[in-house]
Amino acid sequence: MARSSSLHGPSELEPRGARRKRETRSKLLAAALRLMAEKGLDAVAINEITEAADVGFGSFYNHFESKEAIYQAVVDSVFEEFADWLDGLLADVHDPAEVISASVRHTVARAQNEPLWGQFLIREGLPMRVVNRGLGRRVLRDVQKGIDVGRFLNGDAFMSFVAVSGTVLASIAVALTDLDRFSTEHLPERCAAVVLQTLGLDQQAANEIARRPLVS
């Protein structure tokens, strides 16, 4: 028994070590997401991340070269993974209006359910550099598709992208703020409706599409 265990030791240890490494990486990413969403990239020190993740300071560098590297990994996890998930979910939806509507609703709803995720999206998304990657590039692509097939009646694809992104981010901000005298009921659907109108659909069509049952 002891001998067998010893013989198999290295191969048993290896996966355990790999698993532990993955877990440490996940802890570091989760802590970095939380701290950076709260304070912004510049205000977060590496030792704060390792302390919040409850791992040794030195082990940070087994996983990431620098603060910028973990930041980029966090950004990727926020934008790329979510965008990929939406792409998979909506692969069979062919109306660009419905694709945009569902994307907007899922995005606002996730921010309502996970406020930290929402805060991070606002902080990272507002500088609009996201137009070149992940979720932002995807919004621009979907807007352009709708313009190309004549579904969206706004020829200025870039400004449409800016308006859609700005409206979604502002809606997320509303979800994260207590604005006593304004109701945020059905916020995801109302956001989708105003976005579709921005893209040139009339009010009735926009409201109808924004309230369709949601694939999830």
Next chain:
Amino acid sequence: MARSSSLHGPSELEPRGARRKRETRSKLLAAALRLMAEKGLDAVAINEITEAADVGFGSFYNHFESKEAIYQAVVDSVFEEFADWLDGLLADVHDPAEVISASVRHTVARAQNEPLWGQFLIREGLPMRVVNRGLGRRVLRDVQKGIDVGRFLNGDAFMSFVAVSGTVLASIAVALTDLDRFSTEHLPERCAAVVLQTLGLDQQAANEIARRPLVS
């Protein structure tokens, strides 16, 4: 001569003292605006403000009770004064679409010309609490006016406010960011056009109104 000077001393000194006090207050406000736009309220210490303003630490309290007090004064100067200026400028314009269009164009253009002002507007405006005051309350009022007279075809006044604000703030973010492959030419007019379409005007009408000569 010496006697006369001495006699008039106090009354000469008084205005000079008052002027100096006003000047110190202005310096403190300008420094606070700059620092808070760069770093956010929480990250700015009072001694940073007094150092940047080149005034003694103690004199801060001759003008403001606390950091929150100078912050509120800065916010007021950013939002209320600009909103008042727009109100005066557009007092004789009766078409709500033209009022919104001109307001949007002036706001985006000012942010282009004064990037710090733009940064501050983004930072303060995005949490959407501004719906209750200054520039934000004014946007909601103008949107509601347009809906009431049937000029804007979107019954959801609050979401229209959110979309207009989000689109303007995102456009300002675009103006402050270098997005090499996207042109920001005519950004104020393009922003106004997409905002008018959001409010229910058709593309042609929105483009025409957004490109009218601007009162200034």
